[in-house]
Amino acid sequence: MGHHDDRSKARRGLVALGGTPARQTGAVWLVGAGPGDPELLTLKALKALQAAEVVVHDGLVSDEILDLASANARRISVAKRKSRHSYSQDEINRMLVAFAQDGLNVVRLKGGDPFMFGRGGEELEAVRAAGIACHVVPGVTAALAAGAAAGAPLTHRGAAQAVTFVTGHAAKGGEPDLDWDALARPNQTVVVYMGLSMAAPIAARLMAAGRAGTTPALIVENASRADERRLKTTLAGLAEAASALKGPALLIVGEAMALAQAGDGQAAIENLLKEARA
Template identity: 75%
Template sequence: MARPPVGNSKPGLVVVGGTRANRALGAVWLVGAGPGDPDLLTFRAFNALRAADVVVHDGLVSDEILDLAPRRARRINVAKRKSRHTLPQDDINQLIVGLALDGLNVVRLKGGDPFLFGRGGEELLACREAGVECHVVPGVTAALAASAGAGAPLTHRGMAQAVTFVTGHAAHGDPDLDWASLARPNQTVVVYMGVSTAGLIAERLIAAGRAASTPALIVENASRADERRVLTTLAGLAQAAQGVKGPALLMVGEAMGMADTVTAAPEVSETLSFERSSR
């Protein structure tokens, strides 16, 4: 097995111990870690973690999931939160490519799903351009976990004939969304990264014609032991979002009125819980 990089003073700077010309290439696995509950990992994600030489992970990935990787595996935290980046995205791309070129099996571990607001596509393209083998392992995105946990279906006959996923965060300025389309009734609109712009989102949707009385559900820390749900209306969304501190989703639509706002710690499955690999 190729030995890991040495002499790293920063996570984004990979200093290779020797030439790469005679080394077998490693591979990159873009793995969806799901919303937080380890029991929601796929078996493919679990197996990828067990085989990892290095895990490059987001800040929201829980220790319970990280501990499924072998003890020998190196961990690199590249946490990205709003207005606070450990590494810019371009540096993350270079990091995972560099590690794979050094012969390592790299798991790029992302919360939720790599291809849903996870910038997995950019990392996939970086691997392709460098000639690095790249595999994508889908994950349970937060919207599915939040919907299932609350008993509020994203689609429901007579209430929601469609569901749209959008991001409430824009790189510069306000989110540029098709408000008229999102304001149509009988659909569910799921907003990722929208807590800080909840007031603006509600204002724009109402102005575009969505009823102010439309149910709106906020789910904080979906699937985790500290999950919290707040059921309100579109008119009350801004005020309800003020008390939200952790990662959260905004879900707007008639079917959200079905939500159960009582949360409890999820039961642990004895048959599907994984033990940490000792390799």
Template identity: 75%
Template sequence: MSPRKPKNEESKRLVLLGGDRKRPIGAVWLVGAGPGDPELLTIKALKALQAAEVVVHDGLVSDEILALAPSGARLICVAKRKSRHSYAQEEINRMLVAFAQEGLNVVRLKGGDPFIFGRGGEELEACREAGVECHVVPGVTAALAASANAGAPLTHRGSAQAVTFVTGHAAAGSEPDLDWESLAKANQTVVIYMGVSTAAGISGRLIAAGRGGSTPALIVENASRADERRIVTTLAGLPQAASDVAGPALLIVGEAMALAQSSDIEIVSQVEARGRERGVKL
């Protein structure tokens, strides 16, 4: 199926539909689209998407998934990429409520899972405050796809008794307020979302808190998609490895990442990284 192009070029700001005010109030569905591979959509997510009259979607949602929406549905892209936002979050909240109040079935389609760094909680609160019915459909978060494709489990007996999801990007570009000493403890996996641009700071903080620089690490760009890229490195090597990453990516740090398989594009081996730490040229 050829992806249908979203009809969103004209939707730069909220435009209310002039529908029949006598229509019953609609509903909002916060739907997790998963990491990009349409085969990773849940059945419930697919059903919600196919019943949508308006789809308000992130820039991370793939064209293959958008093509599953009804041909008559209005598609509106509200992509957020670093500092380039087509809509502020408050505008998105008002948009969802306004369309539902017009009697429409609205799907807020979000990459990954709506409640894993997706600001779905804010949208849920806005709907509740406005008296709009809101449903949540979970999705496969990117960390699960990244881990599975790389063959590196997020938890593993003997090397990863816990897994923690954190964000590498705080409000206004500031450093995230994290418990670095807790994250630096051995035998756990730390998954950093939106951490490519702050990889140097994250690496430095974890090492300063006691995590070994030779701890295995993995960067996964465009997880589950045809252009997925995996870079195997170490905690100390994260800044250099992340410097060449342009697309959406995850940083994963932990002993279990020693099992990770790189893509064919690039690999920074642990042996080389340990050698650099000791000043040994390999």
């Protein structure tokens, strides 16, 4: 009889000491929320979000997207805030692991794409090292949305045979350490993420390496959102143009940006610049 009981328990699932069923380990989903417009979410991202029991999200993820999660899901913001504790990357990694070990389905919701300057690779490594399943759902990265809205192709057969994504943030602050000679070659598009505050040194470095100051450039603030603003300029004018915006914004430099359509905020921004010069 005892053997029969053990076998029936085994069929029903694992039994922990004390007679209570053992909780199964959960999983972590690294999900790209896209650039802000909820309609640019992928169907897979939406399904993952709806199935989440815990949503750990960045500050740039819009409320409209967060509201697509289950009403019962616990939401945790790990945005950097001046008024409260900011979570370090190690703390975020530990949080994801701990929730999954508690048997919960965790979505780490990140702006844009998890693997495009989003530290998704670090989170993937940490979760896998803990022996937990980690799934990745790609998202529309901001550069694609910025180019689409402006009608400015990031690659173009006649003007841009390559596109390079770089970050304007250095690991320890200050100027980013980039291959300026490679970025200064003509007929390519250079997209700088998080580069608004470093626009002046970035433009100076590109021109010093040989990129023409007349090269068309585009700055896009809040790509795909209702308050998106686009400003057409040139590489030589990039620093001054960037001074009129607050971000988050992308800097895009390249011959194909000549095709860009300025946004509604162009005239207002140019007026601000004229006032600043006066």
